[in-house]
Amino acid sequence: MHLKSNIPTIHTMKKILLYLFVLISCSTTAQTTIYLPQPLPMKSSKMTLMQALSQRHSVREYTEKSISDQTLSTLLWAACGINRPKEKRITAPSAINGQDITVYVCRQNGAYRYDALSNILVKVSTEDLRSHVAGGQAFAKQAPICLVLVSDASKVRFQNELSAMDAGFVSENICLACTALKLATVPRATMDKDSLHKALGLTETQHPILNNPIGWPKE
Template identity: 55%
Template structure:
């Protein structure tokens, strides 16, 4: 099975310093038979702060992102993670050594954002988080909510991000991956480098890899 980095290298021949040098990456269809049963996943769930030097395969990343907040009812465009009033406000940014991407759940692909490695900005001084091959940043877009950027909608966005975070934790436990939900990150730097709008708020992040 090709690992994720190999798949990205096949998708773009040269990695430069800007998003223009990156190409979108088509994800695989989710393998819905992979992993353990849900109760075993709950039994195995734990937070990990030590990661091995091993990449995720493209299939593993595809399965994880679908479980996190993918489209599970295409005819209605509904997601694996519920959201308040079906706002579908939570976006997932995928940060790797080769660049950062936005997960497009409807098209099941990664949209390039920047060729810069942002994992240290996500880690913000907690070096263990920068070692994981993938960091997932959960961002709520308040512009998708009625009323926009209000204190109540910020609370709603945080709750919706928390639901996606739990999906990630349980999916990792069931798939044999390691992760830990984190609130620490350099939000101002990430907002700039990920080209976030003023209404897009980073709430949580997940380093993901294999336990060391």
């Protein structure tokens, strides 16, 4: 009589390995990519632009309350998201349409690169980098979210003033969007640029220019 062996065949082993591989790759993708909810610029605020301009001011104290991914999505869209999908143009003007500014989101559970076209956050670090963003100003690391505006100088022909101006536009968009969403922020040049450059995994042509710590204002 032929007894069936309990030892798995090479074919079965291959199948198990393939299954494990798919399982591991899926869980890694889930950890490294956050699919943001659709931004809701029209539904998020009834404030007019003129009201936002009247009320905008710098705030350096925040509560510990977290910011939802829905609010973050709308905020990032306002910063430099796609507002003309056919032409892939963005909310902020940019010199020679270089679109050199990329926004990085630093929060307690890691740091992420905002990919405006796909409306996703791509994890670039598992560390809390807010103290690197704070530099010498401790208040900034209390903000639940710090947005770091990084310019790729190669996209604006290595003209540093263009990088600075483009970052200024994105930061002002963030300031006005925060006002409209009742969030508090301040544009900042202070930060530990060298350590951020390393921790965010930036290339030689990428440079952190400005940052905006963001949180809910204290009463």
